[in-house]
Amino acid sequence: MRRLTLHLHYCEHDGCTEWGTFGYARGKDQPSKWYCREHKSDGEHWIGKS
Numbered sequence: 334m335r336r337l338t339l340h341l342h343y344c345e346h347d348g349c350t351e352w353g354t355f356g357y358a359r360g361k362d363q364p365s366k367w368y369c370r371e372h373k374s375d376g377e378h379w380i381g382k383s
């Protein structure tokens with residue numbers, strides 16, 4: 334089993350417990366939000382890319 338020593342980031346979609354593979358940040362000073370493959374459109378919408 335792989336030990337994760339870096340910060341954990343799961344999908345931020347409401348109620349979703351999948352791993353957040355896709356990270357989105359509005360700017361380099363902003364913390365990233367992470368979403369799974371299924372909900373990565375949430376992240377794209379959040380950064381205004383939609």
Ligand SMILES: [Zn+2]
Pocket residue numbers: 344345346349350351368369370371372
């Ligand atoms: Zn998700």
